[in-house]
Amino acid sequence: MFENSERTDIAELGEFGLIKHLTDNFKIKHESSIKGVGDDAAVLNFENKEVLISTDLLLEGIHFDLAYVPLMHLGYKAIQVNLSDIYAMNGIATQVTFSIGLSSKFPLEAVEEIYKGVQLACDKFNIDLIGGDTSASKQGLVISVTSIGYAEKKDVVYRNGAQEGDLLCVSGDLGGAYVGLQILEREKQIFLENPNIQPDLEGKDYIIERQLKPEGRRDIVDLLGQMKIVPTSMIDVSDGLASEILHICQQSEKGCTLYEEKLPIDPMTYETARELGLDPTVCALNGGEDYELLFTIKQADYEKLKHDVDISIIGHITDKNSGCKMVSKSNVVHELKAQGWNAFKL
């Protein structure tokens, strides 16, 4: 990936030199970031607001494949998927820590690429990098991100607040990241069999981008704020819509009815799923990695968002005994099951 002339050995810099080199360009943007990188701990102040904390581990060979994930995208995505958890609490994300374990084969230039992606995500989403840990790794690339944000107490939205009759809403569209991954996997196999064949990703840019460069839906949190809607429950769609709906219903002790025809699926996702012999509905329900927001609102709030094209109303909350159901396009009622990603079944 990097020519020998462009390779700088990380051991030359040492841990502190490396951290300084990689984080020097990051400027602090928030008053709440009293002290960022460079001491034993970061120091923050949120003035009596609720503080939100979320953490993710991203491991090579499990969460990403360096054969087709560009390093800058990896840094960008690592931040975005973690910010998404703060947005899912209806919060404002303000800080991240970024920790990385690097094989000694990794030259400095490769690490710089990852940090370019981190910085792009931080700049675009107005986030301060306030700490992290940097280590050698004898195994693969290891990334750990912790996101910090805040919200007024009255604005924090949990998973367990859905009420009977509430409308089930989702932002954006679903299944794209999963179908994009299938295309990348297909092209990787073709490349492995014949390295002379260039990957054919033409016309697939939207779904490839959904996979490689997802965006946390801060804009939806802003929009809900402007509309003066506080969802009754919310979660981000990381493991697949079905799995997330079940989390909300379980924690709220409710049931739900979901309508297949209401699922927002982009035409490119739909067509590509068909090409690959996949059911687009199954991709939307179980694909995962969409990082859209799934939330419930009171019926009284329906008028406020009914015209928003970026939010789909896909069903409603019922009582617990009714269970979690999906009504198919042909009007057959199915039990909703989570067949999302199980990181322990590989």
Added chain:
Amino acid sequence: MFENSERTDIAELGEFGLIKHLTDNFKIKHESSIKGVGDDAAVLNFENKEVLISTDLLLEGIHFDLAYVPLMHLGYKAIQVNLSDIYAMNGIATQVTFSIGLSSKFPLEAVEEIYKGVQLACDKFNIDLIGGDTSASKQGLVISVTSIGYAEKKDVVYRNGAQEGDLLCVSGDLGGAYVGLQILEREKQIFLENPNIQPDLEGKDYIIERQLKPEGRRDIVDLLGQMKIVPTSMIDVSDGLASEILHICQQSEKGCTLYEEKLPIDPMTYETARELGLDPTVCALNGGEDYELLFTIKQADYEKLKHDVDISIIGHITDKNSGCKMVSKSNVVHELKAQGWNAFKL
């Protein structure tokens, strides 16, 4: 390690089942923990205090060797080394997130052992487990810990506040963890050469414990509070005393004079270092992993702590141009150099 009859496959539980199983016994102890495990993010409230955040990555083969680190000790140590960073800010640690990447060979019982250690550390140090991430790992065992704590603004101690004339103090004793590691490495080599020879750790329990079961010095933070001493600077000794002193001097833009004869070295550390052909002073200066607190105080505070046997005054702060010096027992002045651990030179 575990008989087949005691092995439960993690994949049977799935990620959410595993998290529930492992965290069900953890009870929330702090009012500041509004919501712990089980939503997109944890929710905390520190009522206008400064919030402290620190994160560490622990990787198999780099930070620990499962050949001689018992899993429960590993969980305990992972928490302690990260809490140590909060104490080094003169803060009260209150929460942790604990993330883990597990090889599929790891049975549930092994993960339970790790969590027993996590729980022991949390119970002993009054810490709430409020989140984390759980994943398969194709490589080795991966652990990431983020600690959260708080302090009044006036009590937060940074690395950069040391003033000329301040006294340089360190808690406990130094070099033990490093010498303990050398003993464990030696016994591992003997075992690898002849598995019938039992490890000979007799009489070495203190230094073995310093390596396997370090304790963050919360008691020193409490003690300083009782004595009404706010150090002018503080850092924890994770990479070796010399490296940490240089951090304080660099960030405070000062020099220092350190006295070899004042270095607190336990007799067992001293004797064992000699046995192994190591210089005890070098072990104390560069060994690392002691997790003691190194801090500077105003001379006016000397009277308050001069009788405390657990705190040694090892030198004083000078002006920047004087550099960082150590006066040896034979009165020779050496330049102080950090030869601490470089995770990138393996």
